[in-house]
Amino acid sequence: MMIDARNVSWNAGAKPVLHPSSLTVQPGETLGLIGPNGSGKSTLLRLLAGLRASRSGSVRLNGRDMAKLPRREIAKQIALVEQQAETADLIRVRQVVELGRLPYLKALGRQCGTDHDAVTKALDRVEMIHMADRFWHTLSGGERQRVHIARALAQEPAYLLLDEPTNHLDIKHQIGILGLVKALPLTTVMVLHDLNHAIRYCDRLALLHEGKILAAGPAEKVLSPALIRQVFEVDAQIEPGADKENPTIRFKARAA
Amino acid sequence: MMAISTTRFPARRLIWGLLPLACLALLMAFAIGAAVGETAIPLATIFKTIGNRLFGLDYPLDPIDAGIIWNYRLSRAAVAACVGAALAVSGVILQTLLRNALADPYLLGISAGASTGAVAVAILGIGGGMVSLSLGAFAGAALAFILIALLAGRAGSGPAQIILAGIAGSQLFNALTSLIVTKSANADQARGIMFWMLGNLSGVRWADFQLALPATVAGLLACLWHARALDGFSFGRDSAASLGIPVRRVQLILIGMAAFMTAVMVSLVGSIGFVGLVVPHAARMIVGTRHLLLLPTSALTGALFLIMSDVISRILFEGQVLPIGVVTALIGAPAFALILIRYRKPQ
Ligand SMILES: Nc1ncnc2c1ncn2[C@@H]1O[C@H](COP(=O)(O)OP(=O)(O)OP(=O)(O)O)[C@@H](O)[C@H]1O
Numbered sequence: 094m095m096i097d098a099r100n101v102s103w104n105a106g107a108k109p110v111l112h113p114s115s116l117t118v119q120p121g122e123t124l125g126l127i128g129p130n131g132s133g134k135s136t137l138l139r140l141l142a143g144l145r146a147s148r149s150g151s152v153r154l155n156g157r158d159m160a161k162l163p164r165r166e167i168a169k170q171i172a173l174v175e176q177q178a179e180t181a182d183l184i185r186v187r188q189v190v191e192l193g194r195l196p197y198l199k200a201l202g203r204q205c206g207t208d209h210d211a212v213t214k215a216l217d218r219v220e221m222i223h224m225a226d227r228f229w230h231t232l233s234g235g236e237r238q239r240v241h242i243a244r245a246l247a248q249e250p251a252y253l254l255l256d257e258p259t260n261h262l263d264i265k266h267q268i269g270i271l272g273l274v275k276a277l278p279l280t281t282v283m284v285l286h287d288l289n290h291a292i293r294y295c296d297r298l299a300l301l302h303e304g305k306i307l308a309a310g311p312a313e314k315v316l317s318p319a320l321i322r323q324v325f326e327v328d329a330q331i332e333p334g335a336d337k338e339n340p341t342i343r344f345k346a347r348a349a
Numbered sequence: 350m351m352a353i354s355t356t357r358f359p360a361r362r363l364i365w366g367l368l369p370l371a372c373l374a375l376l377m378a379f380a381i382g383a384a385v386g387e388t389a390i391p392l393a394t395i396f397k398t399i400g401n402r403l404f405g406l407d408y409p410l411d412p413i414d415a416g417i418i419w420n421y422r423l424s425r426a427a428v429a430a431c432v433g434a435a436l437a438v439s440g441v442i443l444q445t446l447l448r449n450a451l452a453d454p455y456l457l458g459i460s461a462g463a464s465t466g467a468v469a470v471a472i473l474g475i476g477g478g479m480v481s482l483s484l485g486a487f488a489g490a491a492l493a494f495i496l497i498a499l500l501a502g503r504a505g506s507g508p509a510q511i512i513l514a515g516i517a518g519s520q521l522f523n524a525l526t527s528l529i530v531t532k533s534a535n536a537d538q539a540r541g542i543m544f545w546m547l548g549n550l551s552g553v554r555w556a557d558f559q560l561a562l563p564a565t566v567a568g569l570l571a572c573l574w575h576a577r578a579l580d581g582f583s584f585g586r587d588s589a590a591s592l593g594i595p596v597r598r599v600q601l602i603l604i605g606m607a608a609f610m611t612a613v614m615v616s617l618v619g620s621i622g623f624v625g626l627v628v629p630h631a632a633r634m635i636v637g638t639r640h641l642l643l644l645p646t647s648a649l650t651g652a653l654f655l656i657m658s659d660v661i662s663r664i665l666f667e668g669q670v671l672p673i674g675v676v677t678a679l680i681g682a683p684a685f686a687l688i689l690i691r692y693r694k695p696q
């Protein structure tokens with residue numbers, strides 16, 4: 094049970110966005126993708142979700158080449174929350190979450206009790222059940238993000254891929270969503286910008302820089318002051334956490 | 350668990366509740382379509398004619414009245430209903446798949462290509478009299494769509510590319526049409542062509558219905574079969590793909606289907622604007638965005654809209670029939686403006 098990307102790469106036209114890279118998502122883990130803007134995190138996540146065809150190598154889902162799997166089979170296994178997904182449709186919150194049930198529905202079949210329960214449970218988990226009847230365009234940015242996460246949960250996937258899930262969320266909901274994701278019995282890959290969140294909520298990190306995976310492994314290995322300086326161009330100091338706490342990173346912008 | 354009940358949209362119950370109403374509305378529209386015209390005919394005569402023809406009843410009727418009703422007016426209303434339904438369904442498909450509220454079947458260059466095909470047959474005499482105007486129009490529509498699809502494919506096949514390719518293609522084919530008309534048409538031919546380009550139902554008979562009905566039904570069924578997949582396009586193509594929808598296949602089948610329906614309709618009655626653009630929006634305001642409900646509602650609304658527009662085109666000026674496209678534009682453009690305003694969202 095794993096997603097195994099071997100030697101995958103992607104170009105935008107002639108410009109390489111992701112150089113050949115390999116990454117294995119271990120069963121049950123929470124894997125964080127970190128790196129500066131434009132380093133290829135979203136691109137790698139889309140490759141892992143089977144949404145982009147790799148120029149080289151292959152992505153295997155439970156041992157099978159994803160390029161050859163029917164989309165519906167992939168969707169029962171992998172749910173993706175995109176960095177940005179908007180609609181101009183006049184659509185209600187519950188309807189959006191119900192989209193997560195599409196992989197399980199026949200063309201003309203009706204939704205059954207299981208589907209309704211999955212939708213209600215997902216809405217409840219992200220604390221959006223009281224807004225189930227609101228129209229999408231009336232929601233705030235953070236509320237939209239939580240609805241997208243609920244839609245992904247309603248998909249009942251084995252793998253949850255999240256692109257900056259804490260985007261737009263206030264601190265309570267950032268911690269709430271990350272805690273929820275961590276507690277779910279799922280394998281998760283998420284793109285995060287907050288390195289302290291990454292340390293706290295991820296089992297492993299992969300650090301991207303200019304379309305390459307520079308380092309992958311446990312947080313303490315990946316986040317050295319030297320690597321942070323090289324990749325993010327800031328000076329960082331890592332303070333060991335007291336007792337069982339996670340270490341904290343402090344940043345100092347470098348004088349130009 | 351919180352004890353908050355969230356309403357489930359009762360799509361199916363609504364369908365069954367609306368169905369009898371819809372049938373009644375359609376029947377009334379047909380009756381009005383048959384009653385109104387140069388000579389007004391009482392509704393009773395119309396129902397008797399229908400009874401005689403469809404159910405083998407034997408009411409004594411004036412054969413001239415019965416002939417007008419059956420051969421001219423009812424066939425006309427029936428074709429109008431099919432054209433309205435097909436254009437509206439095509440509009441829904443394109444607006445959903447291209448993620449553009451302004452998409453309209455004619456945007457794909459189909460009507461422009463059809464016009465070129467029609468003038469090529471009517472004025473240049475291509476086909477040497479063996480090819481009918483309709484066949485020429487269909488060939489032109491198909492050719493234009495294929496060219497535009499190829500161009501869009503080369504340009505990256507995104508929604509914006511298809512629309513831009515459609516604009517380029519339409520301009521090209523409209524220019525060709527103008528070129529042929531100015532170069533070689535006499536005044537009479539030019540007038541006939543213009544009438545046809547604005548939509549013309551005056552020549553239609555039951556034979557046209559035999560083509561229009563299967564095309565409309567096939568298109569509607571194909572779209573209904575993909576209703577759930579269409580719902581999945583709300584947040585764009587990547588989102589649809591991650592929900593398990595085979596995006597390319599669905600787009601290919603349904604955009605192809607919309608192009609086919611539109612081409613058939615344009616070849617029968619010319620290009621009638623605004624139906625494919627306005628009716629889907631109106632239907633969304635009535636039943637929301639779920640395609641299982643939206644598609645049949647659009648089809649029905651489109652059918653009613655076109656039958657009534659045809660009636661108006663016949664009675665607005667006594668002794669003169671307006672091109673139906675003029676009527677649909679006169680109603681459709683202000684309606685679209687209203688919809689734009691109502692759809693305004695606080696940004
Ligand atoms: N379709 C595309 N066409 C052209 N360039 C692209 C395309 N997709 C991505 N890129 C480029 O590839 C690079 C990596 O993009 P990607 O979205 O993967 O970055 P990211 O690491 O997710 O960045 P961010 O933190 O800003 O979300 C960027 O420089 C981007 O401009």
Ligand SMILES: [Mg+2]
Nearest residue numbers: 134135176256
């Ligand atoms: Mg990104």
